[in-house]
Amino acid sequence: MLILDALEIVLINDSDGDGTTRVLNWHVVQSKPTETILALNFEKDDDNNQESTLRVTFWDTKYFRDSNEKEISLGTQVQWRIFRQL
Secondary structure, three states: OOHHHHEEEEEEEOOOOOOOEEEOEEEEEEEOOOOEEEEEEOOOOOOOOOEEEEEEEEOOOOOOEOOOOOEOOOOEEEEEEEEOOO
């Protein structure tokens, strides 16, 4: 599926202060014209503090649109603070 080449999903470690990044393994669970559902595979960290930032970068504009149905700009990034519970 071409959507795999269109997304870059990175986990940024916020707890160590240096902002190290790690590319996550993921796969498409379901893809519809109006939504895409992804499964992210997190690995267990040695770090007890599991606060991180999840960043998604869009590298292809034909698959993704904003809320007004306009193609998003190449390289658009969104990110969320997450807390992983073990």
